[in-house]
Amino acid sequence: xxxxxxxxxxxxxxxxxxxxxxxxxxxxxxxxxxxxxxxxxxxxxxxxxxxxxxxxxxxxxxxxxxxxxxxxxxxxxxxxxxxxxxxxxxxxxxxxxxxxxxxxxxxxxxxxxxxxxxxxxxxxxxxxxxxxxxxxxxxxxxxxxxxxxxxxxxxxxxxxxxxxxxxxxxxxxxxxxxxxxxxxxxxxxxxxxxxxxxxxxxxxxxxxxxxxxxxxxxxxxxxxxxxxxxxxxxxxxxxxxxxxxxxxxxxxxxxxxxxxxxxxxxxxxxxxxxxxxxxxxxxxxxxxxxxxxxxxxxxxxxxxxxxxxxxxxxxxxxxxxxxxxxxxxxxxxxxxxxxxxxxxxxxxxxxxxxxxxxxxxxxxxxxxxxxxxxxxxxxxxxxxxxxxxxxxxxxxxxxxxxxxxxxxxxxxxxxxxxxxxxxxxxxxxxxxxxxxxxxxxxxxxxxxxxxxxxxxxxxxxx
Amino acid sequence: xxxxxxxxxxxxxxxxxxxxxxxxxxxxxxxxxxxxxxxxxxxxxxxxxxxxxxxxxxxxxxxxxxxxxxxxxxxxxxxx
Numbered sequence: 001x002x003x004x005x006x007x008x009x010x011x012x013x014x015x016x017x018x019x020x021x022x023x024x025x026x027x028x029x030x031x032x033x034x035x036x037x038x039x040x041x042x043x044x045x046x047x048x049x050x051x052x053x054x055x056x057x058x059x060x061x062x063x064x065x066x067x068x069x070x071x072x073x074x075x076x077x078x079x080x081x082x083x084x085x086x087x088x089x090x091x092x093x094x095x096x097x098x099x100x101x102x103x104x105x106x107x108x109x110x111x112x113x114x115x116x117x118x119x120x121x122x123x124x125x126x127x128x129x130x131x132x133x134x135x136x137x138x139x140x141x142x143x144x145x146x147x148x149x150x151x152x153x154x155x156x157x158x159x160x161x162x163x164x165x166x167x168x169x170x171x172x173x174x175x176x177x178x179x180x181x182x183x184x185x186x187x188x189x190x191x192x193x194x195x196x197x198x199x200x201x202x203x204x205x206x207x208x209x210x211x212x213x214x215x216x217x218x219x220x221x222x223x224x225x226x227x228x229x230x231x232x233x234x235x236x237x238x239x240x241x242x243x244x245x246x247x248x249x250x251x252x253x254x255x256x257x258x259x260x261x262x263x264x265x266x267x268x269x270x271x272x273x274x275x276x277x278x279x280x281x282x283x284x285x286x287x288x289x290x291x292x293x294x295x296x297x298x299x300x301x302x303x304x305x306x307x308x309x310x311x312x313x314x315x316x317x318x319x320x321x322x323x324x325x326x327x328x329x330x331x332x333x334x335x336x337x338x339x340x341x342x343x344x345x346x347x348x349x350x351x352x353x354x355x356x357x358x359x360x361x362x363x364x365x366x367x368x369x370x371x372x373x374x375x376x377x378x379x380x381x382x383x384x385x386x387x388x389x390x391x392x393x394x395x396x397x398x399x400x401x402x403x404x405x406x407x408x409x410x411x412x413x414x415x416x417x418x419x420x421x422x423x424x425x426x427x428x429x430x431x432x433x434x435x436x437x438x439x440x441x442x443x444x445x446x447x448x449x450x451x452x453x454x455x456x457x458x459x460x461x462x
Numbered sequence: 463x464x465x466x467x468x469x470x471x472x473x474x475x476x477x478x479x480x481x482x483x484x485x486x487x488x489x490x491x492x493x494x495x496x497x498x499x500x501x502x503x504x505x506x507x508x509x510x511x512x513x514x515x516x517x518x519x520x521x522x523x524x525x526x527x528x529x530x531x532x533x534x535x536x537x538x539x540x541x542x
Contacts, residue, residue, distance in 0.1 A: 351506035
């Protein structure tokens with residue numbers, strides 16, 4: 001292995017995960033930390049730890065210069081960026097390479113290409129990966145826009161080219177409404193963003209989020225099948241599964257093959273995820289984006305395929321050829337991951353950092369808990385609320401859910417409120433058990449009125 | 463003259479303005495009403511407004527923009 005030591009350029013549960021994978025390969029680990037994480041589990045587990053700055057992320061985990069200085073000071077060969085923070089920052093990947101170190105991920109050029117929504121959509125279309133039907137570029141002329149709208153079909157979305165984060169979007173149901181609303185949307189976009197450019201996209205009313213895990217070494221490419229991530233709250237995934245639920249085999253095969261085509265077309269190197277929307281009514285799937293890093297939910301794929309994705313990333317970064325052929329990758333059984341967050345279900349899921357006084361972690365065959373917690377640790381308020389991930393593997397989905405219900409009953413974290421009750425309620429819900437889920441399911445299922453009854457408390461504090 | 467304290471109910475990062483390019487919610491010496499927003503707390507990537515809850519003729523901040531704060535910490539004093 002040409003990598004002898006790695007800088008873990010992240011924090012929390014994924015830092016712990018990277019340390020474990022590196023250790024299994026005989027690689028020495030150096031953990032970076034902010035002042036808020038000096039007593040973290042990752043710091044305790046790593047061979048060495050180095051402070052990089054104060055608690056604020058932009059002064060520590062987002063400070064590329066400080067991180068590269070830490071890599072130099074500790075003499076590591078490689079930098080693993082984890083997820084979030086600088087993991088999809090092309091400039092950082094290039095700065096790491098320029099410092100003579102291996103970046104555990106694709107090249108800066110590939111990160112930049114796939115990180116640009118328009119460029120990524122073009123790359124997908126060029127690789128014959130289905131994209132959401134829409135206008136190929138900006139539209140300003142009403143007559144031309146009407147013709148494009150007829151081709152896309154209704155309902156469709158008019159989106160401001162300069163908008164983002166859900167702003168500047170309207171949904172139109174008929175051609176008549178479109179003709180009336182398009183000029184209005186252009187005027188609004190001009191007023192709001194100083195740019196009246198619009199584009200069009202088909203609306204998928206009941207979408208499911210399905211994504212494909214890929215691995216590549218720049219020359220060889222495989223997929224590790226798909227994950228279903230339709231259970232989301234506030235657009236954040238909270239529960240993920242592998243394989244996807246109730247998707248016909250032919251569709252799953254086409255979906256996975258399309259992800260491999262895209263990986264090959266850009267010469268992908270490392271682990272990555274191609275995300276899709278799946279329209280259950282039509283059986284069609286559409287490319288959304290590529291995440292050029294390890295995903296939070298990678299353990300469900302590891303559970304059903306037996307492949308250690310983080311070890312694979314380190315091997316690829318070390319220059320080893322991908323040792324897996326597509327025929328080697330097989331799915332066995334079913335896995336579910338529940339994200340356990342430091343949030344108070346009784347207070348509208350208000351973030352709740354604090355000190356963990358005691359905890360009970362279930363164990364046994366098919367149960368895994370990836371976490372940053374230890375008894376007595378303090379969860380700082382400066383980063384995301386993820387405390388750990390409960391991953392359960394069963395012979396099939398019903399067996400997996402039965403084991404999950406047992407594991408959730410045993411899992412206890414004292415001292416701070418957590419989202420364990422949310423998962424316990426989802427795991428017994430008839431719609432979840434039957435797989436009747438979509439990306440807006442949780443919002444409709446858990447309203448201010450239903451939260452108390454569903455999560456087992458009668459009064460919701462204001 | 464009575465001094466009143468404004469405490470943050472949440473731990474996290476304290477911001478005195480709604481966005482980096484905006485003016486502070488309040489400057490030292492400004493008068494405050496109970497419903498006035500005096501700052502933002504960022505906790506685990508979500509933002510929560512801090513309201514004065516007291517009224518007075520002049521506010522004085524005890525923490526700076528982007529300082530880390532603890533739950534219950536006094537962030538400002540208000541002169542009656």
